[in-house]
Amino acid sequence: MKVPLSWLREFVDIPAEPRQLGEDLTFVGLALEGLEGRGSEAVLDLDVTTNRVDCMNVYGVAREVSVLYGVPLRPPDLAFPETGPPASEALDVTIEASDLCPRFCARVLDVRLGPSPAWIRDRLEAVGVRPINNVVDLTNYVMMEMGHPSHAFDLARVPEGKLIVRWAREGDRLTTLDGVGRILSGRVGVVAGTEGALALAGIMGGASSEVSDETRTVALEAAWWDPLSIRRASKTLGMHTEASHRFERGADAEAPPDATARIAHLLAKIGAGTARPGLIDRRPVPRARRVTTFRLARASAVLGTPVAEDRARQILTGLGFGVKPPPAAWEVEIPSWRSDVGREADLIEEVGRHVGVDRIPSTVPSSRGAEGLRPAQVAVRGVREALVGVGLTEVINSSFVSDAEAGPHAPPRLRLANPLSEEQGALRSSLVMPGLVSILRANLRQGRRDVHVFEMGRVFGSTSHGPAEESRIAILRAGPITPHWSSARRTADFFDAKGVVELLAQRLGAGPFTFEADGAPAFLHPGKAAV
Template identity: 40%
Template sequence: MRVSYKWLKDYVDVTVSPGELADRLTLSGIAVEGVHELGAGIERVFTGKILNIEPHPNADRLTVCAVTTGGPENLQIVTGATNIRAGDVVPVAVEGARLAAGLVIKKSKLRGVESRGMLCSGQELGLDPKTMPADQAHGIMILPPETPLGLDIKPVIGLDDAILELDLTPNRGDAMSMVGVAREVAALLGQKLRLPDIDVDETGDGIEGRVKIDIKDTELCRRYVAKLFTGIKVGPSPGWMQERLRAAGVRPISNIVDITNYVMMELGQPLHAFDYDTLKDGRIIVRRAGEGEVLVSLDGVERRLNGDMLVIADPGGPVAVAGVMGGLATEVTENTRNVLLESAWFNPISIRKTSRVLGLRSESSSRFEKGIDLTGCLRAARRAASLLAEMGAGQVASGAVDNYPAPHVPKTIILRPDRIEHLVGTAVDSDACREILTALEFGVQKNHQGLMVTVPGHRPDVSLEVDLIEEVARMHGYDRVPTTLPYGPTTQGARTREQSLAMKVKDTMASLGFREVITYSFTSQEVFNKVNLAPESPLRNVLALQNPLSEEHSVMRTVMLPGLLEVLRRNANRRVTSLSIFELGKVYLSRGDAPLPEEKQVLSAAAMGGTSRGWNKPSLEKDFYYMKGVLESLLAQAGISGTSFEPFKDDPSYHPGRAARLTAGEQLLGVLGEVHPDVVENYELPGRVVAMEIDFGIMASLAGKAGKYRQIPRFPGIERDLAVVVELQVPVREIIGVVKKSGGNLLRRVELFDVYQGEQVQQGFQSLAFSLTFRAEDRTLTDDEAAGLINTIRENLAKKFGAQLRS
């Protein structure tokens, strides 16, 4: 946003320099990127008149001009410009003049003809060619014929001005206008805001019956105001208006178009002018575009529209893309005699999406995107009408069509001054708050809670108490907030208990030869059939996605095994037949009528193939005992004890005779075992697969503290082997439990090293061989002590299980 310092003074008495004003605005939250003095460095350039033009005697592309600047002597100037003629008033740089690029003008000869100055273009005077009329963008600047001669060119074309470049945040659409910035300046400097005088001379016939506005989508267009101008005389706008538009970075085009741009820059309300005679039946229809509908925009490009875009149409079709660009068919031209003026409110999100899709960004769309004043549409239309009447460019039809289906309801917010000190760190009393907000044109009344503040229409970004606190703080001055050190309880950065355990679990699994994978949290209903889940299984009660990427990822997973099996299948298809993988992730379980599921963290793992033990030993198949050993190592690293493995036949995803569940007291930690052959076949895997699924939340609750140092034994131990024969149905873990209890504190290790069934053992029985290690902390055990413990263990096994010592 470019703000003219000179133009700004029309609305507020600015008592500080442009540089100081830039600093004050920046400190108040409206950042000023830079201040540009337009006429800096330009000297001895005056208004002059071309008296005569003759061909150059020695050059076809040069002419010799006789020019007067009002003095007693005419100047002879040689130029190559082609857009000039006798009688034109132009900027003349005389001898010794300095131009914007630092060029110094001296008397010289061009092809043998003396030249005592230079006719200047707008670019040579520091003006942006984009803001110049098309015929003058690269030619000599032509001034109005009534311009007096001999004047310093800077005040004539607005170079005695400074431009403040604002870098506005998206919420400050109100500051994208001269009046909006003036309102801020008035509040900062304690001055009074002077709004432009809107005195409309409506001399034309009434608009009633000649214009009809029909809003089909009131969500995207909340208000549409139309004014009608008749007897239009299209021509150039006055010099003062062109000067201000150039200062704002806008190229003057014609009086009608310039009026719409001027009001937009002044009030922040984009306007659009239609050639009324090109509209069918004088009717405006505000609607969504039809899919594939086409409009030729003002730049002559055919635009293909879609159903998300809002268009302005007549009964024959679209005539403009709402808030972005008008259509070529209804453009105001030199032949236009009647104009319909649009002043409307369009949905910011809709305008942003439309301009992005069409690749069109304009001053108009940028204001609609940030949000404009819904209450200011009629005021802007009347301001344009007053300017039209003032310059005598036509007649203003009396009245206006104002389709306003949902009038603005002012928002009221309670502001508690004590909250300001709590949030900002400095106290601002109630009276000061009231003064600041009143200066910004908020309505303020006192009540028992504090201040009751009514938000004006030009501040749609203010909706909460904290927004009001920000307004008070920035106008009070952020520089007045005392500097303090941050305070509060300090804590040492560290992982939570669960995070630490997760890291340990991942490290342990990696050390055991497993690779971590991350599978999709989204899955499909079909995977439940592939892993044999029963139709009535609660795991089939899933959370479905409203906008799934595909049918394969349409629901949230309730079990992690299918994802791991899919990873194994993809690797097997690429000839990787031995692989161990794990994932620590979440499943999403239904909670009945609750809208959101329970998110449970699960550790899952799967393995297939064998483990290599070197060239001279056969590989071991990854079976149930392999996964059981992995899980036991994991539990040991996590400091979890008191767990047990129990046969488990109720999970249809696992082999009924090769699966177990892991429990700790009454709590079920998870399941492990060989995957059911039918499931393996469903996933087209080449051999046996073992897997486990552990509830990480329960695991974390059982995890012990870090292990403590234990001194290396000073005394030797005694090792003994014990082989007993028991019935097949006796669980080994129960036997080990009796052995440990019988051995007491002197029994340090129990390890099963052999299981035998055969001719030497009675049918229905099995032989179990255990390696036992005994050791005392304070002495060397004797053989008699070890033998006594062995006898106690044997007797207790015989009593409990009928175990017999194998001979």
């Protein structure tokens, strides 16, 4: 997220140099990735995590700066004149899919299209947005400034002046603003007219209602879209836009009226048009009030440092939370733009960010005693030490295997529904096939004749109760072996493997074992194998 310093200063006074500002923002969770320019022309490049959609705009960053330095936050100017007939006479909005769109706001603007003033073009280019014309530029400008996307329809190209919010119908066709013709399916949201889809809800507008040089009246839309619906639609269509990036992460549900008002204000400011009286506001699903509690004692315990009451209140109110502090636990109302906050732990994190993680003293947590290894861990460690002690090298193979490589003699395998590749299409049912055999094959190709390895891992299979897994040990000895430096070299045989098994039995307190030739797996050499 690129934030020009000059744009940021419209909303908050910054008492620090750009580099220091970037470092301070990094400590509160907005990491500085780059700094372009100098002085008032500096542009901060911030890494905003996906859960902080409230900071994917200039005003959201200004809110953090306000709390960071304890300076006032100036709200954006939303005042504008209204002239002409009521907006409701020219435009009608119907929401048929309230699960897709709980709120839809619209204004009617009389516009004079042309290029935007230099200061708007410069700011858009500074944040990586290409200027187009004054109306489209203002929708992009307000999205980058306040974080809420909007869209302008040429009202003359909206049949009967009616906008309908609904799910796409099978076979709906729409050519989007990128020039791509699309055939839509049922779970893609659209803003439609009486004759078909006009825009992809929360993603991109359509070419049929695009603002052009002939446009004189605009239907300005700002809505709140269900995040999961936008996410699914953008993935289905293979599209990712600035609008979908914000909506699928949970934009501010209360922002649509302010976004349209800000655009109307800027439109009048640059002399590019006026707004007709009235806001068309459709809200079939009222937003529920979100409230949680905050306890100072709990915050101090979690953060590991005392938290002053005044400082905690200053941080929370500065970030937009409504605080009512009863004696024990505060009642805190969560603002609409903080979709990432839902419980007391989240509020403690907010306070901790601005108290300063670097100011929390380092301490060693108290402990009642040192924890030791559990019996199973002791046994596994003993087995590993014993196998290494007889000259074996431990190997680790992937649990995902290829059916073809495992071969027909390996036990049946569980197939994956969504494998990364055909070479990793099943869960292994044996550590030997293809695991240790593949290790042997690779070493022989490289000219290595003495291969003595083992693997400790899990294998997977089916039972009458469903899928199951169990831990196993597999040992492979191949090629020359030297039991002692004074002994002659010889080739490893069955009795070397048998000796290792008996050593493990002794270490584990199991046995005695009996070895029988009958029942050995089919992939082992007959007469040279036992179970």
